[in-house]
Amino acid sequence: MLKRLQAENLGQLAFDRLEKAILSGEVEPGEKLSEAELARQMGISRGPLREAIGRLEGLGLVTRVANQRPHVTALTKEQLLELFVFREAVEGMAARYAALNAKPADIKRLHKLLDDHEKDPNIRSGTGYFQGTDNTDFHLQIAKASRNKRLSECLAGPIYSILRLYRRRLSKIPGRSCEALAEHRVILEAIEQSNPHLAEQKMRAHISAGSNNVHEFMNDPE
Numbered sequence: 001m002l003k004r005l006q007a008e009n010l011g012q013l014a015f016d017r018l019e020k021a022i023l024s025g026e027v028e029p030g031e032k033l034s035e036a037e038l039a040r041q042m043g044i045s046r047g048p049l050r051e052a053i054g055r056l057e058g059l060g061l062v063t064r065v066a067n068q069r070p071h072v073t074a075l076t077k078e079q080l081l082e083l084f085v086f087r088e089a090v091e092g093m094a095a096r097y098a099a100l101n102a103k104p105a106d107i108k109r110l111h112k113l114l115d116d117h118e119k120d121p122n123i124r125s126g127t128g129y130f131q132g133t134d135n136t137d138f139h140l141q142i143a144k145a146s147r148n149k150r151l152s153e154c155l156a157g158p159i160y161s162i163l164r165l166y167r168r169r170l171s172k173i174p175g176r177s178c179e180a181l182a183e184h185r186v187i188l189e190a191i192e193q194s195n196p197h198l199a200e201q202k203m204r205a206h207i208s209a210g211s212n213n214v215h216e217f218m219n220d221p222e
Contacts, residue, residue, distance in 0.1 A: 010048035012052075015056065035050065094155065110142070167210065183206040184206070186206075
C-alpha cells in the first residue's frame, strides 16, 4: 500500500503519507492500523509512525480504543449529517466573506485550481473528486480568501478533516464529481462578482447536495 521512506524527518513524511492514504480512500473508515505492518511497508521504526498516528488522532482522522489497534475514524450517518449542518453554516459564511474580501490573485488562483481539477482523469471519468490537501482544496482556499482567520482555522481543524474523508467517498457517487465541479465554478463566479449573498447561497446549496447524498447513499458503519 505504502512506499518506503528515506529522509531525516520520518515522522512528518509518515504523517503526510498516511493522511493522503486515508483521505484518498486507500485506507477506509473503520479500518484498523497495524503499526508493525505500516512500519515494515515504509521501512521505518515504530517511533516516527507512532508520532504520525498521534497527529492523525489529533485531527480526528484516527480513533484509539483501549486494548485495540487504532483505526481510521468512522462516523454514523447521524453524526455525519450533523457535521454537514455545521459545514453548511461555516462554509456559507466563508464564501460570503470571500466575495467581500478576495483579491484578484485569489480569484486567479481559484480559477487555476478548478482548471487543474477539471483535467483530473478521475473527475473527468466521474470516478471521484479527490482535492488533496491545503493548496489543492477549493473549500480551504475559499476560507483563506475570506481573510477571516477564525473561519480559516475552523475549516482547517479536526472537524473538517473528518468531513473531507467522507466528502471523497460521496464524490464517487455516479455523476457527482462532475456536478460538484460545476457547482464549484458557480460559487467562484459569485465570489468574482463580489456578490456575498449569492456566494453564500450557492455554497450552501452545494453542501446541501452533499447532505442529500448522505441521506440517500450512505449506510452506518458495521
